[in-house]
Amino acid sequence: MPDDLDGVLDGVAPRLRALRTRRGLTLAELSEHTGISVSTLSRLESGGRKPTLDLLIRLAAVYQASLDDLVGAPQIADPRVHPKPFYRAGRAIIPLTRDNPDVHAFKMVLPGHPPDEPIAQRAHEGYDWIYVLSGRVRLALGDDEIVLEAGEAAEFDTRVPHGHASASTEPAEIINLLSRQGERVHLRETGAS
Numbered sequence: 001m002p003d004d005l006d007g008v009l010d011g012v013a014p015r016l017r018a019l020r021t022r023r024g025l026t027l028a029e030l031s032e033h034t035g036i037s038v039s040t041l042s043r044l045e046s047g048g049r050k051p052t053l054d055l056l057i058r059l060a061a062v063y064q065a066s067l068d069d070l071v072g073a074p075q076i077a078d079p080r081v082h083p084k085p086f087y088r089a090g091r092a093i094i095p096l097t098r099d100n101p102d103v104h105a106f107k108m109v110l111p112g113h114p115p116d117e118p119i120a121q122r123a124h125e126g127y128d129w130i131y132v133l134s135g136r137v138r139l140a141l142g143d144d145e146i147v148l149e150a151g152e153a154a155e156f157d158t159r160v161p162h163g164h165a166s167a168s169t170e171p172a173e174i175i176n177l178l179s180r181q182g183e184r185v186h187l188r189e190t191g192a193s
Contacts, residue, residue: 011072012056013047019063019070020045034058064095083107096175106176110137112169119145121161126179129155130164135172139164 020030027038027045034041036058043049056070063070083094096105113119119140130139131153139146139154140163147167148154156162158179166172 010047012051012070013045015070015072016041016051016059017045019059019065023063030059030062033062065098069098102179104178106178107133108174108176110135110164110166110172110174112171113138113165113167115168119163119165121163123161124158126158127155128158128162128179129153129177131175133173133175135170136167137164137172137174138167 020027025033027041030036030041031038036055040049040055044051044055051070056067059065060067060070081096081098083096085092085094087093090111092109094107096107097103115138119138121140121142130137130148132148132150134150136150137148139148139156140161141156142160142162146154164174
């Protein structure tokens with residue numbers, strides 16, 4: 001138990017503000033994601049309100065961070081990431097990074113996709129990198145489409161309409177590196193491609 005519990009709690013406010021800023025979220029957007037009022041979030045970030053476990057749990061879920069990260073608990077010697085898979089648009093997504101403000105790494109298992117079916121595309125700010133671990137992946141970039149084989153990689157500006165899917169009815173596995181903007185669009189919005 002820390003000797004200075006009040007000091008630990010006082011250190012939460014700047015960490016919460018820094019996390020929100022690095023994620024590029026407004027207080028209103030964070031409020032929508034957490035169900036916590038804008039005024040409460042503002043007071044938490046300014047130190048005007050002490051955080052409760054309920055509030056910290058909701059914030060940790062949105063930031064995909066541990067409670068230890070939010071309160072600044074001392075780092076243990078174990079650098080391993082303990083990923084918790086989640087699912088979006090039929091894809092299994094496994095986070096491989098903790099809280100890197102610039103790039104987020106994910107392993108994705110793409111379900112089988114009929115080869116004659118089009119791939120949904122979207123454009124947004126950011127940058128993506130894909131590395132195919134197994135299977136084959138169709139990468140649509142605007143009017144162009146390529147098939148990536150296991151061991152191949154691609155990088156692209158996400159302002160170009162883009163999307164990817166397994167190139168067959170069999171699943172494919174990829175490592176996907178997303179810039180902060182790409183991570184917000186692909187993984188935080190419902191139905192992201």
